[in-house]
Amino acid sequence: MKKIKSGIYGLNPLLDGGINENSTTVVIGCSGAGKTTFATQFIRRGLELGQEAIFVSLDENKEQIIREAVEMGWPDILRYLEEEQLVFIDASGREFSTFIRKELPSFVEDWKGSNARIVVDPLTPVMWSTKDHYEQRDLISFLLKQTRKVGTVLCTLEEHGTASDLSGSETIIPMYLADCVMHLRYRAMEGGAYRMLKIVKARSTRHSELSHPYRIIKGLGLIVQHGEYRVDDSRTIPMELESILKSSKLPASVATHMAKTLGELTDGDFEDLPAEELVKYILEEYL
């Protein structure tokens, strides 16, 4: 799986190197959590690398988003827009099912295969455009399928209510459909905000399962702290275990597969499971 740099400081090591190219990511959080900032940062990183970028806004208008980006300390956005390396689609106030089913496909046809970064901020109005869950699912699924033809997709999603625990019904369908889901948990508090990022799922990625404090700093954007998380690629699995598997009476194809699998694991995969114990379970299953 090819990784691309997310642009979010501190995040890539928590995602085994970055976001999978050509995947779909949903960033969920309540208002003020930093979703638009996250999306802009992701896009800016691509622009820096020479990739093209498309910002689809379904909520705020173009001027608002650009003004916020400039205020955040990213005036270079203006130059990218002028040079058309960054394209802005303002779909705020539109009829979303028409926009997604009719206008989006012809746009995608023009951009197909351009390996751009594409942001949809936020998906929420699509969820609100119909009460029918099947229609919601169809629309979101169609939108993700279309946009990923263009490149790597990042959508944001508003979380409502005070719980900030992903229990809202509006998050279920996008969470289910996306390849990668990140939750920005945010609460304004006296004496400073509480902000925690958690990777809820990331397909085909070994990722952190912890909650990570993050902050937002002008000119930088989101910065995610690693905390207790250690990127562990050390390896202390005894070689004998691989030879035990190979010399056991396991079916040859299983033995080959297991030896290869064990050879690629690191201590981080095992955590507190002793390697000997794992081998015992494998042998028990087949012998």
Ligand SMILES: Nc1ncnc2c1ncn2[C@@H]1O[C@H](COP(=O)(O)OP(=O)(O)O)[C@@H](O)[C@H]1O
């Ligand atoms: N110029 C800025 N300098 C520092 N922090 C900022 C700036 N602008 C916004 N922020 C921080 O970013 C947060 C809003 O981020 P935003 O991405 O608009 O959130 P969301 O899209 O989730 O509603 C604010 O709550 C504030 O803490």
Ligand SMILES: [Mg+2]
């Ligand atoms: Mg926003």
